[in-house]
Amino acid sequence: MPKVPGMIKGLGVTLKTMTRTLTKGSNTVQYPHVKEAPPVRARGVIALHQDNCTSCMLCSRSCPDWCIYIEAHKELAPPRREGGKPRQVNKLDRFDIDFSLCMYCGICVEVCPFDALFWSPEFEYSEPNIADMLHDKTKLSEWMETVPEAPELEAGADRKKK
Amino acid sequence: MSWLLAFEVPYWGQSVFRVLGGLVAVLLPAGTIVYVFLFKMMSFMQSRLGPMEAGPYGSLQLVAEVGKWLQKEDIVPANADRKIFKMAPVVVLLSTFLLVAVVPFGPDAWFTNFETGIFYALAVSSVSVLGILMAGWASANKYSLLGGLRAAGQLIAYELPMVLAVIGVVIQAGTMNLQEIVVAQNAGSIFGFDGLGNPYIITQFVGFVVFMIAIQAELTQTPFDMPIAESELVSGYMTEYSGFRFLIFFIGEFATAGVFAMIASTLFLGGWGVPFAWFGWESVDQVDNWMNFAGPVIVITKMMLITFLVMWARFSYPRFREDQLQRFAWKVLIPISLVNIMVTAVFKVAL
Amino acid sequence: MTIVNDPLNAKLGDRERLSYIASQAADARLNVELETEGMTLNIGPQHPATHGTLRIIARLDGEQVVWAEPSCGYMHRGYEKLTEVRTFPQVTTLINRIDWLGSFANEVPFILAAEKLMGVEAPPRAQWIRTILFELSRIANVSLFLGDLGVQMGAVTPVFFAFRDREYVLDLIESATGGRFHPNFDRIGGLKDDLPAGWIQETKQVMRKMRSFCDEIESLLFGNEIFQSRTRGIGVIPRDIALQYGLSGANLRASGVDWDLRRDQDSPLAWKNADWKVFTHPDGDSFARCWVRLQETREATKIVDQLLDGIPSGPVMAKVPKIIKVPEGEAWVSTENPLGEMGYYVVSRGDVGPFRVKIRSASFNNISVVPWVLRGVYVPDIITILASLYFILGDIDR
Numbered sequence: 001m002p003k004v005p006g007m008i009k010g011l012g013v014t015l016k017t018m019t020r021t022l023t024k025g026s027n028t029v030q031y032p033h034v035k036e037a038p039p040v041r042a043r044g045v046i047a048l049h050q051d052n053c054t055s056c057m058l059c060s061r062s063c064p065d066w067c068i069y070i071e072a073h074k075e076l077a078p079p080r081r082e083g084g085k086p087r088q089v090n091k092l093d094r095f096d097i098d099f100s101l102c103m104y105c106g107i108c109v110e111v112c113p114f115d116a117l118f119w120s121p122e123f124e125y126s127e128p129n130i131a132d133m134l135h136d137k138t139k140l141s142e143w144m145e146t147v148p149e150a151p152e153l154e155a156g157a158d159r160k161k162k
Numbered sequence: 163m164s165w166l167l168a169f170e171v172p173y174w175g176q177s178v179f180r181v182l183g184g185l186v187a188v189l190l191p192a193g194t195i196v197y198v199f200l201f202k203m204m205s206f207m208q209s210r211l212g213p214m215e216a217g218p219y220g221s222l223q224l225v226a227e228v229g230k231w232l233q234k235e236d237i238v239p240a241n242a243d244r245k246i247f248k249m250a251p252v253v254v255l256l257s258t259f260l261l262v263a264v265v266p267f268g269p270d271a272w273f274t275n276f277e278t279g280i281f282y283a284l285a286v287s288s289v290s291v292l293g294i295l296m297a298g299w300a301s302a303n304k305y306s307l308l309g310g311l312r313a314a315g316q317l318i319a320y321e322l323p324m325v326l327a328v329i330g331v332v333i334q335a336g337t338m339n340l341q342e343i344v345v346a347q348n349a350g351s352i353f354g355f356d357g358l359g360n361p362y363i364i365t366q367f368v369g370f371v372v373f374m375i376a377i378q379a380e381l382t383q384t385p386f387d388m389p390i391a392e393s394e395l396v397s398g399y400m401t402e403y404s405g406f407r408f409l410i411f412f413i414g415e416f417a418t419a420g421v422f423a424m425i426a427s428t429l430f431l432g433g434w435g436v437p438f439a440w441f442g443w444e445s446v447d448q449v450d451n452w453m454n455f456a457g458p459v460i461v462i463t464k465m466m467l468i469t470f471l472v473m474w475a476r477f478s479y480p481r482f483r484e485d486q487l488q489r490f491a492w493k494v495l496i497p498i499s500l501v502n503i504m505v506t507a508v509f510k511v512a513l
Numbered sequence: 514m515t516i517v518n519d520p521l522n523a524k525l526g527d528r529e530r531l532s533y534i535a536s537q538a539a540d541a542r543l544n545v546e547l548e549t550e551g552m553t554l555n556i557g558p559q560h561p562a563t564h565g566t567l568r569i570i571a572r573l574d575g576e577q578v579v580w581a582e583p584s585c586g587y588m589h590r591g592y593e594k595l596t597e598v599r600t601f602p603q604v605t606t607l608i609n610r611i612d613w614l615g616s617f618a619n620e621v622p623f624i625l626a627a628e629k630l631m632g633v634e635a636p637p638r639a640q641w642i643r644t645i646l647f648e649l650s651r652i653a654n655v656s657l658f659l660g661d662l663g664v665q666m667g668a669v670t671p672v673f674f675a676f677r678d679r680e681y682v683l684d685l686i687e688s689a690t691g692g693r694f695h696p697n698f699d700r701i702g703g704l705k706d707d708l709p710a711g712w713i714q715e716t717k718q719v720m721r722k723m724r725s726f727c728d729e730i731e732s733l734l735f736g737n738e739i740f741q742s743r744t745r746g747i748g749v750i751p752r753d754i755a756l757q758y759g760l761s762g763a764n765l766r767a768s769g770v771d772w773d774l775r776r777d778q779d780s781p782l783a784w785k786n787a788d789w790k791v792f793t794h795p796d797g798d799s800f801a802r803c804w805v806r807l808q809e810t811r812e813a814t815k816i817v818d819q820l821l822d823g824i825p826s827g828p829v830m831a832k833v834p835k836i837i838k839v840p841e842g843e844a845w846v847s848t849e850n851p852l853g854e855m856g857y858y859v860v861s862r863g864d865v866g867p868f869r870v871k872i873r874s875a876s877f878n879n880i881s882v883v884p885w886v887l888r889g890v891y892v893p894d895i896i897t898i899l900a901s902l903y904f905i906l907g908d909i910d911r
Binding site: 017 | 203205206207209210211214474475477478
Binding site: 007009010012038039042103104106110151153154155157158 | 707
């Protein structure tokens with residue numbers, strides 16, 4: 001069989017792709033109308049579980065570009081048991097993350113010793129003004145609802161899922 | 163337009179009709195080509211859908227784009243030669259309007275019926291080179307200058323194979339009148355079989371291929387798009403243009419594509435006609451009047467076919483280098499078309 | 514009398530001699546009054562072909578380049594200095610951004626260097642997953658190169674194919690690590706997490722897709738006669754020149770040097786457990802560089818397939834202290850990244866962060882050959898040669 005010239009083959013590739021797009025649909029999706037679900041682990045936005053936060057500042061300190069702002073004050077909480085001494089707890093005043101600085105590295109989520117920070121795959125929170133990317137603790141807590149369960153692990157994994 | 167004369171239109175009225183007809187004949191194919199090929203076919207070849215938001219299936223996208231371009235600021239670079247810079251796009255579009263004048267759309271539906279129609283068409287098609295050179299020179303930009311010079315070199319190199327490819331058709335038809343070339347194709351027969359007429363794509367296949375390559379280069383479509391060459395020269399001679407001046411270049415590019423495809427279909431595919439044997443017509447005088455209305459549709463259909471080939475190659479191929487292109491024109495295309503002329507002439511005399 | 518250092522009599526290639534003559538001719542012409550002058554064309558920093566902000570100053574004679582020099586630094590971000598004020602875990606998120614198309618591959622050599630200093634070894638499962646992700650980032654990186662190659666030469670379609678199929682690989686990387694572009698998944702002593710369920714099956718499917726993508730690109734672009742005439746014999750880098758300028762990766766292998774750190778180096782990563790081949794090409798021209806990269810993408814899919822079958826079970830994290838302090842010492846680790854040899858020289862003073870990090874990125878050395886290889890070529894060839902040398906701006910400027 002004589003060799004098909006490469007230029008003819010090239011025409012064939014584009015024609016084949018065109019027929020495939022016309023018959024089987026395109027590879028793209030029409031974004032605002034159709035949305036693809038990001039993977040469970042996707043690092044979309046950081047959600048805050050306020051009750052778990054002890055304002056220990058570990059996340060703020062380990063952030064590579066220092067975009068987490070925490071302010072807290074000490075408060076006396078009623079004792080856990082009857083007749084005990086009132087406990088001293090840290091009450092969170094301010095927990096802001098500046099998403100215009102955030103590099104989405106996930107170090108803060110990892111270092112948090114009390115499981116107060118979580119990744120959510122939510123990604124639609126763009127703002128026309130860069131200053132509006134600074135989100136406070138109420139907004140961060142709202143994203144808590146979008147946090148999915150951690151996925152099952154592949155066979156052969158040692159550690160149980162968190 | 164004798165069929166219009168039946169309505170007793172005065173001469174100035176005919177002129178108005180001609181101008182309007184010319185506008186439609188240039189802009190409508192340009193818009194269709196941009197939407198069907200540039201927006202949709204290109205997207206499908208790349209596994210995507212292309213514009214979908216403006217109008218049903220994005221069909222009004224072009225209107226949106228034109229609106230966008232018209233809103234843009236009209237910028238002229240500080241060091242540019244202002245007058246020439248502003249004239250250049252108009253000159254490019256002008257050549258398109260001059261070209262469409264000779265394309266026949268039906269037995270009586272033509273703008274002008276030149277005796278030397280194809281000669282005129284090939285002559286005025288070179289006017290666009292002038293506009294491109296003006297744009298490249300006047301922009302005061304090195305990329306523009308390189309693009310303009312490349313365009314000049316390329317278009318001149320490909321004018322010759324184009325002319326030589328057409329000569330084969332002219333020899334076979336025995337006329338330079340485009341209307342008569344159409345009639346000769348549709349009234350003709352191949353070895354006595356007249357069901358297909360005698361479209362010259364069959365007898366002049368070599369000429370057709372050379373002509374197609376030449377118009378690909380003439381239209382500066384990939385693989386011959388060095389004058390624009392986005393990755394090398396930013397946008398070539400169009401680099402400094404924005405707003406509606408760029409729009410005029412854009413319309414010029416695709417309108418010229420449409421008009422050249424019309425000329426190619428006239429020369430090689432039988433133009434507005436269907437084989438006359440289908441309806442038992444003997445000559446152009448017997449052709450029914452409804453062909454004046456069906457003719458434009460047939461021409462547009464054939465034009466879309468030709469444009470499909472041009473665009474298909476455009477979306478599949480990388481581009482040549484300037485020197486390779488010149489070598490290809492002078493060492494391959496011109497000898498081939500010369501041989502084609504000789505063979506055609508020998509057959510013409512012998513048969 | 515013999516003339517020393519006479520390029521016309523020295524043993525030079527034809528192209529070199531031609532460029533010398535052209536440059537002499539251009540100089541001579543410059544000296545004549547009322548003659549045309551050479552033109553200095555400033556390609557970049559804002560130019561569609563330099564995919565980033567590389568600036569190339571080229572002196573032209575007509576369309577022929579007489580002299581050209583790249584001028585880099587328009588995107589310098591100072592990573593070497595930034596790492597000095599970050600702790601070790603924070604560094605990986607920065608160095609992700611060096612070669613942004615193959616981010617995971619940037620993390621690995623740094624983490625290996627830190628592990629070497631600390632004397633910890635990641636468990637085998639972590640090493641295998643590292644290798645798989647490393648090769649996936651190579652595929653993602655080089656597949657974009659294959660598409661970009663087309664767009665640099667005027668073919669619009671391959672780049673869309675590349676973006677379409679690279680997205681499958683990026684989806685894999687995202688579902689495993691959480692980040693499409695900047696995974697930040699590698700940790701000292703192992704990995705952040707294990708693979709999610711179903712990932713191995715999915716990866717095998719995607720590898721099949723990538724192989725068919727390679728076939729598609731091969732028949733659309735590499736087989737095309739126009740492409741071949743644009744690349745064959747253009748921008749030839751002979752073997753000795755390639756070695757002198759310190760090229761690495763596919764650029765070096767295309768010049769006929771059989772050198773691949775994945776095979777030649779004793780690395781804790783799992784390449785030695787797969788059966789694969791190093792491709793070289795004797796020509797050293799643009800086509801050879803593109804061809805070697807295409808074959809490497811195919812080979813990388815095979816490596817991933819084989820490693821997925823033999824992934825050992827076990828933990829993905831060794832025992833490391835919570836606050837990582839790297840003992841005093843110096844370590845150099847380099848790996849064969851998508852662009853070439855990438856290495857980190859890490860100096861630690863026993864602190865939580867490195868004292869000094871020297872980053873050897875592949876692109877910076879690869880473009881050092883540009884002034885040599887661009888002499889005497891035509892303007893359109895500048896673009897093809899730069900495209901075939903394949904650099905990432907972040908990798909040049911760091």
